[in-house]
Amino acid sequence: MYKLIAIDIDDTLINDDKEVTPATQQALEEAITAGVVVTLATGRAYSSAQAVARQTGLNVPIITYQGAYVKNLLDEEVLYERYLPLEAASRLFEYCLEHDLHLQTYIDDKLYSREENQKLIDYTSLNNTEYFIEPDFAKLVAQPTPKMLIIDEPDYLDEIAPVLRELLGPEVHITKSKPNFLEFMHHEGTKGHALKFIAQHFGCDLKNTIAIGDSWNDHEMLEAAGLGVAMGNAIPALKQIADYVTLSNNEDGVKRVIDKFIFNRES
Template sequence: MGGLRHGGGGQDPARRRHREGRGLDRPLTPAPCRLLALDIDGTLLASDKRISGRTLAAIARARAAGVRVVLVTGRRYPAARRVAAIRLGRSRGADPVVHCGFQGEGRLVVASLAADNEMLAGYVDRSGRDRVRVGDLERELPADSIQVMFADRLGRMVDLYPRMVETLGAMARVERTFYPALDMGFVDVLHPEVSKGEALSFLQQRWSVATAETIAIGDNWNDKEMLVRAGRGLVMGNADPALHALGLEVLPTNDQDGVAVAIEKYVL
């Protein structure tokens, strides 16, 4: 009986609960990252369109640790409303180009471009052998067209974006990618169910990865759904300042190894 009063089994219940509960109020250890989703331009790539040595090394270490690293880029889908998008864009003075190829061939179909749209002309020229020129884009639109894209100076794209959203409504997804520092912007018309967020959810289900085990990094508006669906969404320091208003953690810029900083801090 004495042992019941004075031994471990007779310890005061309140004291025992205090000891057993010690540390329960401390922050829980975050779930390990198993899936890292990266945007490309403005995120993975620096301003010179290269991946820094530090970032390459960080990604290599993450992959060696078993983390799945995926590139999630806003691309291309067959939309029945693509002709309507072409007409609407042209009515606002915007030049369209159409990306084609269900199997990722990446053909770029284009008709005439405005002489002053040097940015889009340069984009088309860089397509090289993948570029196909036609006389009438609407009449000669390929059956495997999967994205209508407009690109120009930022002001024109800022004006075009809300008009596209209002006119096309639920018939299509309209994404914007704006680069204020470069005075340039893109407006993409896609199928309404296509987004980077949907792509991320698909990969999570395919590989049985929990939301808490997912990190996503991006720098523009077409990254928004992916960022908010990840367990940890991180915004590049060079992103559109308005994107910082999402309240997500802001990394250093793409020229300051922002992706490497994130991997070193949250993955390794």
């Protein structure tokens, strides 16, 4: 019996209109009523993720910043946090300066950039995130952050990712949440690490957990969970490692998983 479900937000829980459909909302409520712990696991900042979680009626810890930050919705206690090593953050900043790359950081759950540009505007319009401009970016880089992010063309990010892995070392986890977002966290700041933490927090064996996602930043939690589910709209690489492929985010794919694996019914 599955007792815990961790669900990615963008392109998984919400459809292309950025909404949780009434059918999926009802399925979540049914699962919670049946005693299943339902949580979110997202690359978003806590401030952005908690708005979705509260809308959906969740009252448990949620996984944010790709797994680097787990915070309780009820009393807002931080249960798990892993910050990007400061030396690595400094190296990443210097690299981005040298190569004229757009870099963002998050301090105290606020998004900062060195300058306002179209990349920043497009990024923040995706989930209505407020942003702050700090020209003296070096002083921000010297502060603990759960995540830094480069925005650029997908092919170019694929080209520089191995270079940055070498530059930043094994203490840093690098992943993509979308083709043009390259994200940097502590090596224990993955959704897989956070799922293991949440399962332990609730006294739940990992084999009794389900993880649902669509992108490569979800692969660690799909591999850690008892049942790893890829959305119908997921990238091919995630579908290959998934135990099950559900319907897309526009076809209530999350509802299908709850119906099939929690309630043993076909939706």
